[in-house]
Amino acid sequence: MPRIRIDYGQHPAQFGHLYTPIGVDGPVPVVMVIHGGYWSADFHLNLATTLASELARRGVAAWNVEYRRVGAGGGWAETSVDIEAALVATSTLLPEASPVALDTADVRIVGHSAGAQLAVWVAGQRDCAVRPTRVVSQAGALDLASRAATRSGGAALTALFGVSYADDPQLYRDASPLHRVPTGVPTVCIHGVEDIQVPAAASRVYVDAARCAGDRAAFWEVPAEGHNAFLDRTTRSWELTLRAVLDQDPWSMP
Incomplete structure (x- = not known):
């Protein structure tokens, strides 16, 4: 698929790859893809390249974003x-660079693991210039505060925030999607039953809270699959991700 590098800032990590469909006149929806990897510079946007390419093959524009991470200026x-700047770029920088007309009124976000936390978090930024029409969370770490409070977050969260939960619990809550409902953005949370890195309960609890707060939210639990099944195009997690991102009405049960 055609790929265009677009810088949305001056730091080397402030860029993304735009994938556009072939043989489509447009305008087409834009899907912002946020990779995971503990918010660490050990992981890169290439984790999401296959998904971004597949989305473009299916007729939408995919904006696979890199961002400053711990160890890479973050x-x-x-x-x-x-993450907010990359989202805003869907209405400013991307239309100028894209060979296909973009429907900037229909921007969707999908993120995996730490990327899912970022995706659902930015959906809660109500004053952002771009408001997504839906968010898809793949094995999302959606409650950083509880993970840190129970010491299940490990060094990754301390490195991300630069301070312990005990010293600044509000900072952790402000970054936790669970503590930011309602977002006003329809959300689908997909999670594997066998996930040991981020238990499926994280998505279940988030969806319950979002619904209670008035959001439209769905929880799809995937039997016999784990955390990294979303990176494998042969899995049910992959199939459900495509449905959640692309279908007209994905909030019913799969």
Whole structure:
């Protein structure tokens, strides 16, 4: 699929790859893809390249974003700024660079693991210039505060925030999607039953809270699959991700 690099900032990590469909006049929806990997520079946007390419093959534009991560100029302050800037770029930078007309009124977001936390978090930024029409969370770490409070978040969260939960619990809550409902953005949370990195309960609890707060939210639990099944195009998790991102009405049960 055609791929265009677009810089949305001056830091080397502030860029993304735009994939556009072939043989489509447009305008087409834009799907922003946010990779995971503990918010760490050890992981890169190539984790999401296959998904972005597949989305473009299916007729939408895919915006696979990199961002400043821990060890690459990032921490929560920088990472969160980048994710919002990358979202805003869908209405400013992308239309100028895209060979296909983009429907900037229909921007969707999908993220995996730490990327899912970022996806659902940015959906809660109500004053952002771009408001997504839906968010898809793949094995999302959606409650960083509870993970840190129970010491299940490990060094990754301390490195991300630069401070312990005990010293600044509000910072952790502000970054936790669970503590930001309602977002006003329809959300589908997909999670494997066998996930040991981020238990499926994280998505279930988020969806319950979102619904209670008035959001439209769905929880799809995938039997016999784990955390990284979303990176494998042969899995049920992959299939459900495509449905959640692309279908007209994905909030009913699969």
